[in-house]
Amino acid sequence: MEIKIKNLSNFILKEVNLNIAGGEIFALLGPNGAGKTTLLNTISGLIPYGGNIFFNGEPIDRLPAEKRKTGYLFQDICLFPHMTVLENVAYPLKNKIDKNAANEEAIKILKSMNLFKFASHYPARLSGGEKQKIAIARTLSSKPRILLLDEPFKSIDLNTAAYLREELKNLLKEFKITAIYVTHSFFQAEEMADRLGILIDGRLLHIGGARDIFFDSHDNEVSDFIGSPNILNIDSLKALGTGLFEAECGGMNIIVPHWGKPAGKLAILSKDIRISPRNGGATKLNQFEGDIIDILHCDSHFKIKIAAKKNILFSEISKTVFDGFKIKAGDKVNIMLNLNGIRMN
Amino acid sequence: MTEFENKIAETAPAAYPDAAPKAGKWRKLYERPKHKLKSSGENDLKNSVLGFIPIIVLLIIWEAAGRSDFISKGLLPPFTEVMAQFYELVKNGILIENLGRSIIRVLAGFSMGALLGILVGTVMGWTRYIDKLFNPLISVLYPIPALGWLPILMLYMGIGEALPIAIIFICSFFPVCYNTICGIKNVDKNYILAAKTMGASNMKILKTIVFPLALPTIFTGLRLEAGMAWRVIIAAEMVAIPTGIGALMMKAESLIRMDIIIVCLLMLSIMTFIFERFFMKLEDALTKWK
Incomplete structure (x- = not known):
């Protein structure tokens, strides 16, 4: 019908x-x-x-x-x-x-x-x-x-x-x-x-x-409403043979779920990018190092603007988490991308 | 049994042995569970036994006080003497005749008042413009005590059998009507909307959804008014009608027969209890889902 x-x-x-x-x-x-x-x-x-x-x-x-x-x-x-x-x-x-x-x-x-x-x-x-x-x-x-x-x-x-x-x-x-x-x-x-x-x-x-x-x-x-996604251009896409792909985006090698079609862009919501103060090298899956460029105070949360390799990313964190981290512009942070939050086109 | 009936027989839930088809009676599945959802049983029995203890203690104190020299027997006859008088009044037919008249008056007045109250209340609760039209009238008449109508009714109807029935009718109609309006109006609107989207007509929604869901509120009114009808009939008979339990009490008062007065009061208490219990049981039977 x-x-x-x-x-x-x-x-x-x-x-x-x-x-x-x-x-x-x-x-x-x-x-x-x-x-x-x-x-x-x-x-x-x-x-x-x-x-x-x-x-x-x-x-x-x-x-x-x-x-x-x-x-x-x-x-x-x-x-x-x-x-x-x-x-x-x-x-x-x-x-x-x-x-x-x-x-x-x-x-x-x-x-x-x-x-x-x-x-x-x-x-x-x-x-x-x-x-x-x-x-x-x-x-x-x-x-x-x-x-x-x-x-x-x-x-x-x-x-x-x-x-x-x-x-x-x-x-x-x-x-x-x-x-x-x-x-x-x-x-x-x-x-x-x-x-x-x-x-x-x-x-x-x-x-x-x-x-x-x-x-x-x-x-x-x-x-x-959906939470301003970060859009990254995919420079190259390599199959890992385990239902996953490795997408290179501006120097970041990001592991993404199998998409099955050629993809040129990758999107991830700012709430799906988690950060933590740097305490050693970020070597785990979908973890990267970045530098805080700016901190924007919104109603109930903070938006952290981060430079990671050649990309500019936004991460959204709650006020409580922000207060706990005690971070400021210029600090170095670890960035972690939530695999389930990554979408490709 | 057909193949379909056999299939149902195989899958009938073990917890509902009644639902298992016997000799083609598989339609038993359609029947509602016979038990009430709230479990009671043993606890109810325990509570009933507990409730009798203060009554027995009161009877013992009453008997002792009646037999002591502190209070005159004329003012407080012992319980056993009251029971003897009760037996006497039953034997000579006086109690049966007066109680019978009171019962008939209450049954006639209450059933007419309650039925009309439910009918008018349902129409007013369901149809907005009829509610708007008659609600002010009901609101004005509802607070008037039933006995307040007695002088007017005596002038219009005279003293006869119709008078107490009319009083009980008024006493029952307004509260039952008011409770029914509330019950119908308070049914969750989402149930009505859900039934509408399922293709049910307005009349069917009223009959199958709204009225059954309003029953608990309607029964609260019926239960309370069943007791109230007895209190009002006694008062009316004491004031204006020469027969019935109330009239018997007034005659006993003029003869300073405390034992007969107490017998009449006990009868009033028992009848009120029976009427209220009847509606409680009826409510339980009709609202098993609660």
Whole structure:
């Protein structure tokens, strides 16, 4: 199911335009209060709006929420506490088919997702992860044309959330469901989505692949939100034969994950560059020596401008860490690049 | 059994033996768990036994005080004499007749008041413009004590069976209505939005989501008002109606029969307890998910 959003506006959103292809997972990123949940609510028809929304080319603006056939996975799960797991999963189906058929279908879904053992449980007896799995089963049970996910794994521990994200992504791809995934985390967006959009103050400022945002975005608000990446030109790239490459950038030999394509640039966020006062030579993997050129004081953190070989890098550290290090312009520091934070283009 | 039913039979969870299909009854799976989520059992029994201890101590002190020379028997008859009088009143039918009349009045007035209160409260809690229209009226009438209506009702209806029923109706309607409005309005809006995106109509959302989730608040009102209805009927019968437990108490007072007054008070206490307990049990049965 293809989604087209044209000039969507309301009390938060400002002229939002967006096209999402059928079966695509689109991540929506943005700070608190940017309008991410409002955008999902307008698509599902829960709040009024101006502009147009099309599903597969057909306008749906006049359809009420209950007729839009969108699945919505809420931030706070929203399993009905007075219904058993089976009744919860069968609920969307009961709005379409008779009660017995709905229950049979719900049993099939629970079995296919290995959740049948919880069929007679009330939600109060389930753990956070189990509840979220049931919520996914309930949302998918009505075979929605579009799935709207509003930070669905926010209240779950990191490991369970990572596992559930992977499971959900597989399900979405298997059933070719078009999905919009709202998150605060760039990492999650990159992991889950085919493309992502940055929504700031009701405006959709950037749409594209996760890597494009690092290399192409020149919007200050977007850069501020994702954390101003350092961009380095790659002079040469050498395969190490272990799924890793060695990229030479202005005299620094940086180990990077396998990218599979020729790459000319490397990006790393300033928060992924860690520094420490120099105490001996930096010889470990992705560690380099550098000289502090300048120290910029931002709201809650410090930006350290460092010269490393022929490159100028920015590192972001918290006030507490800065106070502990007692560093000043002209000091020598060790720089360490976080391997997982390196992106190439 | 069909192949599908057999598959379900194999995977029925061991923790729910009831759910295992027996002779084609695999649909038992659809049934809700019979037990309440909170575990109680032994602790409840222990607490009940503990709760009886002060009552027994009080009865012993009462019996001893009644038999001592410090207090006149006319002012405080011993517990055993009160029980003997209770037996006498049951045997000659006076207690049964008066209690029966009070029970009928409470049941009639309370059931009408509570049902209408739930109905009006549900409509007002669910429909914003009806709430805006009638809320000021309810807010003005709700604080008036039920017995405050007695003089007006006596003038309009005269003294008869309809009068106590009308009083109990008023006593039950406003609080139950008010609690129902609160219960319906306080249901988490996200449940309603979630049900909407699942294709449920407004009426279905009210019936399957909002009303069941408002039940605990509605039952709080019902439980409290079930007890209040008994207190009000006794007062009304004492003041204006010649039959019923309240009237029996007034007659006993004029004859200085403390034993009969105490029997009537015990009956009031027992009836209030039974009514409140009934609604507690009903609430437990209807809100197992809590």
